[in-house]
Amino acid sequence: MRQRIRPEGQRMSARATTVAAAQTGRPEGPDAHAAVRIEHVSAWYGTRQAIDDVTLGIPPHTVTAIIGPSGCGKSTLIRCVDRMHEVTPGARVEGTVRLGEVDLYAPGSDPVLVRSMVGMVFQKPNPFPTMSVYDNVAAGPRLRGERVSRGDLDDLVERNLRRAALWDEVKGKLGRSGATLSGGQQQRLCIARALATDPAVLLMDEPCSALDPIATYRIEELIRELAAEVTIVIVTHNMQQASRVSEWTAFMLAGDDGIGRLVELDRTEQIFTKPSDPRTEAYITGRFG
Amino acid sequence: MQRALVLRRTRSITRRLIVDRAMATLFALATVIAVAPLVLVVAYIVVNGVRGIDLDLVTKLPAPVGEAGGGMANAFVGSAILIAIASAVALPVGILAGVYLSEFGRGRFAATLRFLTDVLTGIPSIVVGIVAYTLVVVPFRSFSALSGGLALSIIMIPTVTRTTEEALKRVPTTIREASLALGVHEWKTVLRIVIPTGLGGIVTGVMLAIARISGETAPLLFTAFGSSFWGEGPLKPIAAVPLQIFQYAISPYKEWHDQAWAAALVLMLFVLVLNVGIRSVTRTGFQSRGV
Numbered sequence: 001m002r003q004r005i006r007p008e009g010q011r012m013s014a015r016a017t018t019v020a021a022a023q024t025g026r027p028e029g030p031d032a033h034a035a036v037r038i039e040h041v042s043a044w045y046g047t048r049q050a051i052d053d054v055t056l057g058i059p060p061h062t063v064t065a066i067i068g069p070s071g072c073g074k075s076t077l078i079r080c081v082d083r084m085h086e087v088t089p090g091a092r093v094e095g096t097v098r099l100g101e102v103d104l105y106a107p108g109s110d111p112v113l114v115r116s117m118v119g120m121v122f123q124k125p126n127p128f129p130t131m132s133v134y135d136n137v138a139a140g141p142r143l144r145g146e147r148v149s150r151g152d153l154d155d156l157v158e159r160n161l162r163r164a165a166l167w168d169e170v171k172g173k174l175g176r177s178g179a180t181l182s183g184g185q186q187q188r189l190c191i192a193r194a195l196a197t198d199p200a201v202l203l204m205d206e207p208c209s210a211l212d213p214i215a216t217y218r219i220e221e222l223i224r225e226l227a228a229e230v231t232i233v234i235v236t237h238n239m240q241q242a243s244r245v246s247e248w249t250a251f252m253l254a255g256d257d258g259i260g261r262l263v264e265l266d267r268t269e270q271i272f273t274k275p276s277d278p279r280t281e282a283y284i285t286g287r288f289g
Numbered sequence: 290m291q292r293a294l295v296l297r298r299t300r301s302i303t304r305r306l307i308v309d310r311a312m313a314t315l316f317a318l319a320t321v322i323a324v325a326p327l328v329l330v331v332a333y334i335v336v337n338g339v340r341g342i343d344l345d346l347v348t349k350l351p352a353p354v355g356e357a358g359g360g361m362a363n364a365f366v367g368s369a370i371l372i373a374i375a376s377a378v379a380l381p382v383g384i385l386a387g388v389y390l391s392e393f394g395r396g397r398f399a400a401t402l403r404f405l406t407d408v409l410t411g412i413p414s415i416v417v418g419i420v421a422y423t424l425v426v427v428p429f430r431s432f433s434a435l436s437g438g439l440a441l442s443i444i445m446i447p448t449v450t451r452t453t454e455e456a457l458k459r460v461p462t463t464i465r466e467a468s469l470a471l472g473v474h475e476w477k478t479v480l481r482i483v484i485p486t487g488l489g490g491i492v493t494g495v496m497l498a499i500a501r502i503s504g505e506t507a508p509l510l511f512t513a514f515g516s517s518f519w520g521e522g523p524l525k526p527i528a529a530v531p532l533q534i535f536q537y538a539i540s541p542y543k544e545w546h547d548q549a550w551a552a553a554l555v556l557m558l559f560v561l562v563l564n565v566g567i568r569s570v571t572r573t574g575f576q577s578r579g580v
Binding site: 120128143 | 469471474481
């Protein structure tokens, strides 16, 4: 069902190595084995600070959930990982994020290249409305100007629709507009679209909050399956969801100043049974948020 | 006590009902007054124009004064040429400016540009004609199709710019972000994702602009000037439907009056079809795209 060794993948790692060679980043931070290391990241929207000094290591090939009440900066944090935060006018980031050896915020680092190594799935399913199911999945490689033959593209589309557990439902209607699918199918199409660029890390920003329970269940099942091949970070304000899908959980909280900070990161089981911070326990047991 | 209270309440309800009816009638009346001129104009043009409509109108050149028959095919062809020239100039400029304002324009420069575009919309069309006269007619020493097309393009540009900008601004941020997050460059996101998604709106703007200029008369008076023959090239005077209607209407000949009415009817139908067409096309277009 999945083949990790393929032309796009090789090209990707070659590019990653080039970027790494250009920027001699020394691995440091909380976890030397982490797939993604968020180091002292603070983020602003104009003059309003959203998160303050977050340092966090994301373990590889597993699901890490980021939980916390609304406005604690969960989404902002993961948007800093693929440099999407800075797309918002007036937004800025301090600190850095490392993807393996690569410093994503090094001077001269191209955000476009960063985003091609990190996939993102958004809160609301957002397939390209003018494109067919097929074109949606093929959009990443195509719009990035990669030369892929028609046959390879067909393979890529099928493989990634299978990875997103959508193939059986759409194989007869690949030419239909992506907007004609149901909400849950649209979200899985977006997952397939993100996977088709072969990202090392997949960021998911509350991917189920617009979906009904059955569609949510299918996405959660998919997330657990995908964790074997790609590092997943999922933002959710649904604690049950975090406990169902993730192996690690980070808890974030905004202080009285409205600025989000990391409270703790631990094994999900630990967080939900005996968290080390009393604030986490208060949140888990439903005393606020 | 109880009784008095009930009585008072009833009275107030009656009063409210009366006021309600009166206001509703007032609003309905205002609507009728607003729409009445449209109905009257359309009906009057249909009544007067329908008898002059025949195949000769759109296939034959004007007959010499005093002779019966003839048509004003030159005017229809002339208008088509003028609209083509105007579109060739205004569409690239207007659409690109709209894309700039929506996607890249920030700060003072963009705000100034936006303001100037709005000012341009409000400039009387006769003044636009003078501009084209100065820029093209004077240097070339001749009224011309080119100057007429240029005058019309100046009228088109702001409409196309603003509708393009509005159409692209309606494209959801989530769609743009989806593309950027795939590692697609911003310019390519605009070109391949944002513009196709907003295309329905852009086409609407273009069609409305064409509908608007096809009826313009004033800017053509001393640019295209009018002609009784087929156009003789871009640097010679050319006929246009609104101009010909004007010239025929002020002439003393009955046949010409009839033809003017008929041409007015054709022009009105063209604009009407364009407007109705746009509405039906964009409605379905936007629905199927889920925007």
